[in-house]
Amino acid sequence: MKKILFLCMSFPPMMTEGASRAFKFASCLPSLGWEPVVIGLHSVSGPEIEQVPFEIYYAGKEYSTREVDAGKLFRIVHGLSEKKFSVRGFSGSNGLGSVEKNWLKKAKSLARKALDENPDIEMIYAQAPSFAPNRLEKTIMHSGHCVTMPSRELKELFLRKYQGEIFHDDISIVKNGYDPEALQLCGAEEEQGGLMRWVFHVDRVDRGNDLKRFFSALSSLVSAQPAVRGVFSFAFTGSGSRDVRRYAKKYGLEDLxxxxxxxxxxxxLELWMGADIICLVLGSAEGNGVFIPERLFDTPGMQASIAGIVPDGLSKQCILDVGGRTVPIDQSEAIAGFLQESFTLWRSRQLPVVREAATESYHIRSTMQDFIREVAVRLPVA
Structure with missing residues (x-):
């Protein structure tokens, strides 16, 4: 079997952007005649951790669920600082943070080792960070290697940004998708009659504005209809959910x-599959208009009701395309009305679910066809 080397700082157990996409590629490749060899970042061990059927070298730290509490693990896997409420990320527009520098140094050594031990590696999948510093981004775009992006809109954005420097054939599109086998393994929690389960996926939010507006709207709905306290169940996912408990306590919603x-x-995934409604809460900052959280592409395989409290842009369009509903993130009163409408639709059993066409379009087999086609184009003819 041919082998492919994955150089991925974002790879499970990490939950940073790019990890889900890379893991799905690696998991599906063996059935297509390719064996993945992965160089990731941190490892997490424990009885709750599932084993993967391929080799992974870790270039970061080792953690154990027996020794590290859930709050710290959350910050680790989401790439946040171990200091509460602080984002680690990149240090500047032209430089990498210490975690990224350390990973690059060790990953380089591990890559040489992997190539020596696996002379049948024929392809390298190198993952760029979602927020690459300007210098690194330029290096990647001018490298001469194949660059793939998950959407036509992103491709067009980079073609405009590097107009006259890179061209149409320099960027390929390999869209994201859901893996039905992974969803089946998770399964949904047992339905509790009379309980409306909301999952809010919170990403790239500003604590001072976006979260304040969101919780203000949520609080006004609960205050206007006190009876919903016995009906609503809230769960929060995504890196932005690190501040949720603090805001929920402030607005008197912690018990929900x-x-x-x-x-x-x-x-x-288990929380998402057990939800009556999955709602993306995406911040209003400039740049979020061209961002779609990877997890959103799993929803077409769940037959769930999808909603978004989002700015104009790709996430909004994606949600509408699959049959969901949206409301602007910067309008508190509109958000409150939207939440009320969602409750009314649920109570009357009229919450819309993902369109059947989207379920077929975002299936992982379609994604892997695109991926393998790109691999075939790049490999020399035997």
Whole structure:
């Protein structure tokens, strides 16, 4: 079997952007005649951790669920600082943070080792960070290697940004998709009659504005209809959910939150599959208009009701395309009305679910066809 080397700082157990996409590629490749060899970041061990059927070298730290609490694990796997409420990320527009620098140094050594031990590696999948510093981004775009992006809109964005420097054939599109086998393994929690389960996936939010507006709207709905306290069940996922408990307590909603910090894909998927409604809460900052959280692409395989409290842009369009509903993130009163409408639709059993066409379009087999086609184009003819 041919082998492919994955150089992925974002790879499970990490839950940073790019991890889900890379894991799905690696998991599906063996059935197509390719064996993945992965160099990831941190490892997490424990009885709750599922084993993967391929080799992974870790270039970061080792953690154990027996020794690290859920809150710290949450910050680790989401790439946040171990100091509460602080984002680690990149240090500047032209430089990498210490975690990224350390990973690159060790990953380089591990890559040489992997190539020496696996002379049948024919292809390298190198993952760029979601927020690459300008210098690194330029290096990647001018490298001459195949660059793949998950959407036509992103491709067009980079073609405009590097107009005259890179061209149409320099960027390929390999869209994201859901893996039905992974969803079947998770399964949904047992339905509790009379309980409306909401899952809010919170990403790239500003604590001072976006979360304040969101919780203000949520609080006004609960205050206007006190009876919903016995009906609503809230769970929060995504890196932005690190501040949720603090805001929920401030607005008197803490008793409605059912799930603690979510630090594994398995737990996250289980919550999503058991939800009556899945709602993306995406911040209003500039740049979020071209961002779609990877987890959103799992929803077409769940037959769930999808909603979004989002700015104009790709996430909004994606949600509408699959049959969901949206409301602007910067309008508190509109958010409150939207939440009320969602409750009314649920109570009358009229919440819309994902369109059948989207279920077929976002299936992982379609994604893997695109991926393998790109691999075939790049490999020399034997």
């Amino acid at each position: 939150i059912e799930a603690d910090a979510v630090w594994s894909y398995r737990h996250e």
